[in-house]
Amino acid sequence: MQKIILDTDPGIDDAIAICYALNHPQLEVLALTTIYGNVATELATQNALRLCELNKHTVPVATGASLPLKIKPNPVADFVHGANGFGQIELPAPSLEPTSFSAAEMIVDTINKYPEEVTLVAVGPLTNLAIALELDPEIAQKVKEVVVMGGAFHRNGNVSEHAEANIWNDPHAAQQVFTADWPLVVHGLDVTYQISFSADYLEKIAAKSHNVGGFLREAAKFYSEFYKSQHNFDGCCPHDQLALTYLCHPEWYSLESGSLDVVTEGEAIGKTTIQSNENSNKSIATKVNREALLKEYTEVVSRAA
Ligand code: BDR
Numbered sequence: 001m002q003k004i005i006l007d008t009d010p011g012i013d014d015a016i017a018i019c020y021a022l023n024h025p026q027l028e029v030l031a032l033t034t035i036y037g038n039v040a041t042e043l044a045t046q047n048a049l050r051l052c053e054l055n056k057h058t059v060p061v062a063t064g065a066s067l068p069l070k071i072k073p074n075p076v077a078d079f080v081h082g083a084n085g086f087g088q089i090e091l092p093a094p095s096l097e098p099t100s101f102s103a104a105e106m107i108v109d110t111i112n113k114y115p116e117e118v119t120l121v122a123v124g125p126l127t128n129l130a131i132a133l134e135l136d137p138e139i140a141q142k143v144k145e146v147v148v149m150g151g152a153f154h155r156n157g158n159v160s161e162h163a164e165a166n167i168w169n170d171p172h173a174a175q176q177v178f179t180a181d182w183p184l185v186v187h188g189l190d191v192t193y194q195i196s197f198s199a200d201y202l203e204k205i206a207a208k209s210h211n212v213g214g215f216l217r218e219a220a221k222f223y224s225e226f227y228k229s230q231h232n233f234d235g236c237c238p239h240d241q242l243a244l245t246y247l248c249h250p251e252w253y254s255l256e257s258g259s260l261d262v263v264t265e266g267e268a269i270g271k272t273t274i275q276s277n278e279n280s281n282k283s284i285a286t287k288v289n290r291e292a293l294l295k296e297y298t299e300v301v302s303r304a305a
């Protein structure tokens with residue numbers, strides 16, 4: 001079993017990723033930590049708890065930062081994920097409660113509890129990771145690996161010509177996470193746009209698991225409308241899932257190693273770059289085995305209650 005902490009802003013593709021993480025036989029989710037982005041942080045926490053209950057899986061949920069480190073906050077992405085984060089599909093209010101620790105404290109404590117065993121996976125803006133690094137810089141040496149969904153290295157962004165949403169929402173935090181001395185793999189739009197969940201595919205997921213798959217199919221309708229109107233294609237991109245599948249099947253991905261950088265001001269704010277270097281402990285994903293990812297996702301969701 002791989003121990004992970006999943007930092008997330010649920011969000012429909014976050015929900016896709018969380019349902020996978022909670023049902024994968026190789027993953028042990030030690031905590032979900034929440035962040036603003038697709039929705040405000042408080043709602044992200046409620047949504048993370050709702051998804052735990054949907055999956056009949058209790059894990060600690062810790063609330064994260066509500067603002068970026070330095071910039072004025074951008075508006076939440078309700079036009080992509082709906083005002084409730086789940087495409088206006090309502091899950092019952094959770095009876096579980098978040099922990100009293102902050103997300104950053106949870107990250108620091110958990111990595112210190114299991115040195116060299118914990119993979120930190122972040123699929124939202126990187127503020128909590130940057131605060132955790134400030135609280136205890138030694139976690140960089142103790143974490144097993146950091147895996148991030150964010151950035152657009154060899155292509156345009158999705159919120160501006162230059163920037164991808166997670167990085168744009170807190171470029172200063174991203175710059176700290178990208179330059180800290182820890183092993184890091186970043187899944188940017190370069191690889192995440194290689195996968196889409198079509199309406200037919202979402203039907204398959206729903207057929208595998210009425211509860212969890214059925215919820216994902218319904219929530220993804222709103223998200224797919226956004227892709228239809230903005231990109232004129234049928235289906236939606238499960239961006240965050242690319243980081244999760246990587247944990248269990250790194251052999252399905254091609255990587256490029258190098259030092260990473262983030263533009264923190266000006267017109268290109270949020271732009272991410274890589275300078276190739278085979279000896280770097282940082283890399284970006286450039287290619288994924290599409291068929292294998294799609295097939296495995298249905299198998300994992302079919303394990304859901
Ligand atoms: C990223 O931004 C959010 O909208 C998604 O959940 C994903 O993490 C894609 O740019």
Ligand code: CA
Nearest residue numbers: 009014123124
């Ligand atoms: Ca996300």
